Amino acid sequence: MNKISEQQKKEFLDELLEFLKFPSISADSSYKDDLNKTADWVSKSLIEAGCDSSEVIKTKGHPIVYGEKIVNKDYPTVLVYGHYDVQPPDPLNLWKSPPFEPVIEKTEIHPDGAIFARGACDDKGQVYMHIKAFQLMVQNQNLNCNVKFMIEGEEEVGSNNFEEFIRNNKEKLNADIILISDTGLSNINSPTLTVGLRGLSYMEIKVIGPNRDLHSGTYGGTIYNPANALAKIITSLIDDTGKITIPGFYDDVIDIDKSKREEIEDKSNFNVDSFKKSLGINDVKGEKGYTTLERKSIRPTLDVNGIWGGYTGEGSKTVIASEASAKISMRLVPDQDWNKISDLFIEYIESIIPDSISVEIIKHHGGSPYVTPEDSKGYKCAIEAYKDTFGVEPIPQKDGGSIPIVPMFDEVLGLKTILMGFGLDSDSIHSPNEHFGLKNFYLGIDTIQNFYKHFGK
Amino acid sequence: MNKISEQQKKEFLDELLEFLKFPSISADSSYKDDLNKTADWVSKSLIEAGCDSSEVIKTKGHPIVYGEKIVNKDYPTVLVYGHYDVQPPDPLNLWKSPPFEPVIEKTEIHPDGAIFARGACDDKGQVYMHIKAFQLMVQNQNLNCNVKFMIEGEEEVGSNNFEEFIRNNKEKLNADIILISDTGLSNINSPTLTVGLRGLSYMEIKVIGPNRDLHSGTYGGTIYNPANALAKIITSLIDDTGKITIPGFYDDVIDIDKSKREEIEDKSNFNVDSFKKSLGINDVKGEKGYTTLERKSIRPTLDVNGIWGGYTGEGSKTVIASEASAKISMRLVPDQDWNKISDLFIEYIESIIPDSISVEIIKHHGGSPYVTPEDSKGYKCAIEAYKDTFGVEPIPQKDGGSIPIVPMFDEVLGLKTILMGFGLDSDSIHSPNEHFGLKNFYLGIDTIQNFYKHFGK
Numbered sequence: 001m002n003k004i005s006e007q008q009k010k011e012f013l014d015e016l017l018e019f020l021k022f023p024s025i026s027a028d029s030s031y032k033d034d035l036n037k038t039a040d041w042v043s044k045s046l047i048e049a050g051c052d053s054s055e056v057i058k059t060k061g062h063p064i065v066y067g068e069k070i071v072n073k074d075y076p077t078v079l080v081y082g083h084y085d086v087q088p089p090d091p092l093n094l095w096k097s098p099p100f101e102p103v104i105e106k107t108e109i110h111p112d113g114a115i116f117a118r119g120a121c122d123d124k125g126q127v128y129m130h131i132k133a134f135q136l137m138v139q140n141q142n143l144n145c146n147v148k149f150m151i152e153g154e155e156e157v158g159s160n161n162f163e164e165f166i167r168n169n170k171e172k173l174n175a176d177i178i179l180i181s182d183t184g185l186s187n188i189n190s191p192t193l194t195v196g197l198r199g200l201s202y203m204e205i206k207v208i209g210p211n212r213d214l215h216s217g218t219y220g221g222t223i224y225n226p227a228n229a230l231a232k233i234i235t236s237l238i239d240d241t242g243k244i245t246i247p248g249f250y251d252d253v254i255d256i257d258k259s260k261r262e263e264i265e266d267k268s269n270f271n272v273d274s275f276k277k278s279l280g281i282n283d284v285k286g287e288k289g290y291t292t293l294e295r296k297s298i299r300p301t302l303d304v305n306g307i308w309g310g311y312t313g314e315g316s317k318t319v320i321a322s323e324a325s326a327k328i329s330m331r332l333v334p335d336q337d338w339n340k341i342s343d344l345f346i347e348y349i350e351s352i353i354p355d356s357i358s359v360e361i362i363k364h365h366g367g368s369p370y371v372t373p374e375d376s377k378g379y380k381c382a383i384e385a386y387k388d389t390f391g392v393e394p395i396p397q398k399d400g401g402s403i404p405i406v407p408m409f410d411e412v413l414g415l416k417t418i419l420m421g422f423g424l425d426s427d428s429i430h431s432p433n434e435h436f437g438l439k440n441f442y443l444g445i446d447t448i449q450n451f452y453k454h455f456g457k
Numbered sequence: 458m459n460k461i462s463e464q465q466k467k468e469f470l471d472e473l474l475e476f477l478k479f480p481s482i483s484a485d486s487s488y489k490d491d492l493n494k495t496a497d498w499v500s501k502s503l504i505e506a507g508c509d510s511s512e513v514i515k516t517k518g519h520p521i522v523y524g525e526k527i528v529n530k531d532y533p534t535v536l537v538y539g540h541y542d543v544q545p546p547d548p549l550n551l552w553k554s555p556p557f558e559p560v561i562e563k564t565e566i567h568p569d570g571a572i573f574a575r576g577a578c579d580d581k582g583q584v585y586m587h588i589k590a591f592q593l594m595v596q597n598q599n600l601n602c603n604v605k606f607m608i609e610g611e612e613e614v615g616s617n618n619f620e621e622f623i624r625n626n627k628e629k630l631n632a633d634i635i636l637i638s639d640t641g642l643s644n645i646n647s648p649t650l651t652v653g654l655r656g657l658s659y660m661e662i663k664v665i666g667p668n669r670d671l672h673s674g675t676y677g678g679t680i681y682n683p684a685n686a687l688a689k690i691i692t693s694l695i696d697d698t699g700k701i702t703i704p705g706f707y708d709d710v711i712d713i714d715k716s717k718r719e720e721i722e723d724k725s726n727f728n729v730d731s732f733k734k735s736l737g738i739n740d741v742k743g744e745k746g747y748t749t750l751e752r753k754s755i756r757p758t759l760d761v762n763g764i765w766g767g768y769t770g771e772g773s774k775t776v777i778a779s780e781a782s783a784k785i786s787m788r789l790v791p792d793q794d795w796n797k798i799s800d801l802f803i804e805y806i807e808s809i810i811p812d813s814i815s816v817e818i819i820k821h822h823g824g825s826p827y828v829t830p831e832d833s834k835g836y837k838c839a840i841e842a843y844k845d846t847f848g849v850e851p852i853p854q855k856d857g858g859s860i861p862i863v864p865m866f867d868e869v870l871g872l873k874t875i876l877m878g879f880g881l882d883s884d885s886i887h888s889p890n891e892h893f894g895l896k897n898f899y900l901g902i903d904t905i906q907n908f909y910k911h912f913g914k
Contacts, residue, residue, distance in 0.1 A: 027772030088774055091670070157772050198674060202773045211737030213888040217655060217858025220788050221758030222749045224742040228761050231691035238685065280668030283813040285681040292679045301678030304685050305776050306767035311784060315484030315614050316659045316821045317545055318786055319762050319887050327768060329775055331677050355740040364773045401674025430776050431670040
């Protein structure tokens with residue numbers, strides 16, 4: 001592993017801050033140009049880091065950046081995946097500094113400083129660790145792997161066009177393992193290695209009532225108010241024990257046996273009291289019969305991600321809105337299929353609504369759950385890399401989040417993925433004041449280099 | 458009754474269009490200056506119509522316009538109430554023409570044309586009928602009543618400062634009857650006279666969960682999502698039979714006996730099929746055991762007026778929002794007290810929420826229900842006035858809306874109110890494309906003059 005000099009640390013950080021200034025919000029089409037500019041910037045940085053070639057590949061949506069360095073055809077090949085697009089930053093008023101004007105601030109958890117910006121941790125900061133780890137090994141001529149980069153711009157909106165790219169470029173993407181840094185560590189002293197991801201089904205529902213907004217005095221009591229109907233539908237999705245009520249929802253869920261569950265709990269350093277304290281809540285809530293750690297990793301869930309309808313301004317307006325909407329997503333676990341679950345969601349809602357309203361349901365995107373096989377060369381090299389960097393063996397842990405592209409890599413390319421993430425749970429990804437620790441950034445660069453060292457042997 | 462010449466019709470209409478151009482939205486404090494300008498305009502128009510004096514009275518909120526003409530101290534005095542403020546116009550994208558740029562369009566229901574603008578019917582158009590009816594009688598020297606006008610700017614936000622004005626000006630406001638045009642006719646051929654109003658309790662609830670927005674993958678399933686909790690709270694407010702579940706809610710509701718209910722139904726020209734058709738709904742919905750007409754007039758109700766939380770933009774965002782909110786109002790019937798009902802609402806919600814969330818509840822405003830006594834001189838004169846104008850006796854009908862100031866007039870000034878409204882249910886008050894029929898406007902001017910004629914006898 002090539003040590004990073006203080007001069008290099010400063011250079012790498014300055015470059016990352018430049019990367020973070022692009023408002024590459026994939027969900028909002030008005031940022032299309034910014035995504036194009038970000039892709040160009042990433043492509044340029046791959047060449048500067050030492051790639052033989054790099055290209056910006058147009059899609060129906062935002063472009064994909066591809067770059068590669070073939071050191072020796074006989075060496076093993078690592079395919080690195082990441083994304084340069086970011087989540088929308090709103091609510092903007094809760095940011096302490098503007099989301100696309102990165103600042104470094106020290107925090108209790110990050111005494112050496114953290115970079116505050118949208119995308120700092122998810123995923124620009126982690127993508128940049130890869131580019132810099134690769135650069136160091138090229139410069140020091142100790143890279144014994146071939147490396148291919150594919151950095152896309154639509155991860156936060158479902159990777160629809162990326163999937164087509166994969167399907168059409170199987171040969172180009174030929175490799176031995178996929179490496180992704182888009183997850184987290186439990187903490188910097190006792191690192192975790194992510195060995196599973198939940199799947200995702202993201203839906204949007206619009207409840208439609210009368211043909212126009214109505215005066216709630218003149219009409220109140222006579223028709224089904226779409227906002228009340230929406231509340232009732234949402235409530236009908238989860239019962240009092242925290243179970244999701246959609247018929248067939250749990251049919252394909254693999255139950256993990258008691259001894260394995262106990263082992264996971266014992267190995268983890270999860271503490272429910274610190275968890276509650278960190279979120280400022282008096283109590284947790286979830287599916288009966290499971291611990292908080294289990295609820296966030298090995299069990300499926302359903303959450304409202306957004307809800308809106310009627311008058312939401314200052315003061316009061318006595319209106320019955322003609323429509324009300326919600327975005328609702330479900331996290332899935334092995335062996336739930338996201339398409340099947342999305343269809344069951346639609347069927348169930350259509351079966352429970354009365355004649356007095358109608359609904360329109362949109363499937364936004366989704367992905368299946370994923371489990372990393374613990375007996376592969378890649379997994380073993382990752383364990384060694386963590387040990388080299390941190391001095392301790394990492395704890396294998398399932399992550400509650402979803403990277404829908406990971407099970408897709410397995411299906412289309414036949415490649416397993418190593419999830420080597422360096423963010424912390426408290427880094428507020430997808431929230432205001434997202435940040436990424438400087439120490440995490442540099443430790444990530446070290447660990448990735450160590451991985452190449454072991455994998456190239 | 459003084460006939461309105463074609464020349465006068467044109468003049469009156471041009472003046473009203475000018476009145477409608479002011480964006481006098483009382484709920485939004487950024488329109489404060491516009492409300493001041495509207496008040497000045499109303500005051501000037503009262504003088505031009507023939508008032509002896511007129512003043513714009515400052516309050517802690519928006520000003521009140523007062524004007525009077527004392528024809529003879531021995532004549533009976535009519536106190537006219539109305540409001541120059543309007544409901545917020547949003548959603549703006551549903552308006553066919555800008556809400557504060559009035560246009561005249563013919564419609565199926567208004568073949569002679571209707572004025573499309575926010576406030577056309579509620580209540581600027583109806584206020585202006587009063588000013589013009591008064592003007593005609595002054596000009597023709599056949600006004601045998603004294604007239605006092607009080608036109609306020611906070612009706613749509615609860616009339617809080619107007620109440621103080623009433624309490625402090627009992628002598629100034631001394632009168633025999635109050636006349637208000639802020640309700641409707643069932644249709645132009647068989648007019649209705651409003652003999653009751655529902656009360657109102659308008660609440661806002663904010664559900665608070667974790668101390669920040671969270672990633673729904675990392676945290677989904679472990680905490681009570683405020684948007685899901687809000688949906689559950691809303692659902693808990695009404696049971697499957699359409700009854701409101703707040704303990705004590707119905708305690709003071711006066712049950713109307715079966716024969717009276719049948720009489721109301723028989724006298725009305727309400728048709729549930731046309732009602733459904735006009736709203737574009739397949740079915741009505743409401744409290745079990747009551748007809749649609751009863752549900753909208755003699756029964757209390759509860760409706761969500763607005764709901765919001767989380768990500769509501771384009772595409773998807775996998776977030777659990779730290780807060781979710783709703784505006785909820787209840788319409789009340791005799792003898793429910795709005796303050797008591799508001800308190801019961803708060804108590805009930807606080808009793809049902811679990812430890813895993815907290816709530817903040819705001820009382821926005823409210824008012825008690827009102828019933829017009831049918832044996833008064835004012836009521837009898839109103840019946841005669843309608844008969845003169847329309848050639849048929851009006852049908853007495855309870856209105857589902859609320860004018861919280863009406864029961865307050867009774868309590869503070871000891872004065873009964875005659876509700877002489879000329880809008881139609883289909884005029885989309887509080888909705889996009891609010892309008893007011895030109896024929897309704899001129900018939901209103903005639904009927905008000907007829908009322909003065911009878912009341913001044």
